[in-house]
Amino acid sequence: MSAAPRIDLHTHSTASDGTLGPAELVRAAAESGLDVVAITDHDTTAGWAPALAALPAGLSLVRGAELSCRWYGEEPPVPLHLLAYLFDPDAPELVAELARVRAAREERGERIVALLRADGIDVSWSEILAGAAGGTVGRPHIAQALIRAGLVTTTTEAFGPDWLGERYRLPKEDIDVFRAVRLVRAAGGVPVFAHPRASRRGRIVPDELIADLAAIGLAGLEADHEDHSPAERAHVRALADELGLLVTGSSDFHGTHKTVRLGAFTTDPEAYERIVAEARGVTEVASG
Ligand code: AMP
Ligand code: FE
Numbered sequence: 001m002s003a004a005p006r007i008d009l010h011t012h013s014t015a016s017d018g019t020l021g022p023a024e025l026v027r028a029a030a031e032s033g034l035d036v037v038a039i040t041d042h043d044t045t046a047g048w049a050p051a052l053a054a055l056p057a058g059l060s061l062v063r064g065a066e067l068s069c070r071w072y073g074e075e076p077p078v079p080l081h082l083l084a085y086l087f088d089p090d091a092p093e094l095v096a097e098l099a100r101v102r103a104a105r106e107e108r109g110e111r112i113v114a115l116l117r118a119d120g121i122d123v124s125w126s127e128i129l130a131g132a133a134g135g136t137v138g139r140p141h142i143a144q145a146l147i148r149a150g151l152v153t154t155t156t157e158a159f160g161p162d163w164l165g166e167r168y169r170l171p172k173e174d175i176d177v178f179r180a181v182r183l184v185r186a187a188g189g190v191p192v193f194a195h196p197r198a199s200r201r202g203r204i205v206p207d208e209l210i211a212d213l214a215a216i217g218l219a220g221l222e223a224d225h226e227d228h229s230p231a232e233r234a235h236v237r238a239l240a241d242e243l244g245l246l247v248t249g250s251s252d253f254h255g256t257h258k259t260v261r262l263g264a265f266t267t268d269p270e271a272y273e274r275i276v277a278e279a280r281g282v283t284e285v286a287s288g
């Protein structure tokens, strides 16, 4: 028997707010000793084809996405992220929702830039869009513009309360999380709640919501993530156990936009096998 496979089910490329292209991402995944990697760009499947075309021998690719969702059970509604694996990238309703969210991100990005400019901060929306290189635009791209302008020195600082974390934060038009879970399942995919207890990133949702989502098709919870404390990881595991959900661990790699490395957190083979088994086979795991 060889050693247990190393499985990282949450990474970003330049198709959203990562800094490695999809081809570079899968090569880097192989080089860092992973056996399975999922590409999960925000609200897009644009990285799937180039990642697949560059897939190194011995690496398996799980095609996925991280959907920008919102729970409307509190005022103001709480943003949250849903990982979706192995869904049909041509499912019309899901495709339409993703396109709508990407358009809303552009509109919101432009409004954030207008707020900054109104305060005399010289950042350019066209430069920020160019920096996103056709991928899903997000606050990390605006953060880069603040760094280029010498206003902050790190992405983390750009997400502080004086900048994109609060003063210049605007909500975007996300997908209702119940609708998102149903659309992912209808598209043959497997939905997993990303970093559900990451309180250091913002507001979190109550366990009752997670129970309600489990009842309509949520498959799992991401427990091992750099934004979870050990106590938060333990809480997520216990909740998953109680609700019969699978548990994942992943890096949420974003290239140089974050410090975390590929494979910094990994998923147990049993949980991975459950995801593959629950997928309806429209999009298969690809083997290099
Ligand atoms: P957006 O999708 O435009 O709302 O921006 C959120 C993205 O910014 C997340 O997907 C992360 O990649 C990144 N992000 C969020 N919070 C932070 C933070 N505190 N420091 C660095 N990056 C962050
Ligand atoms: Fe991101």
Ligand code: FE
Pocket: 066, 081, 194, 195
């Ligand atoms: Fe996320």
Ligand code: ZN
Pocket: 010, 012, 066, 252
């Ligand atoms: Zn992510």
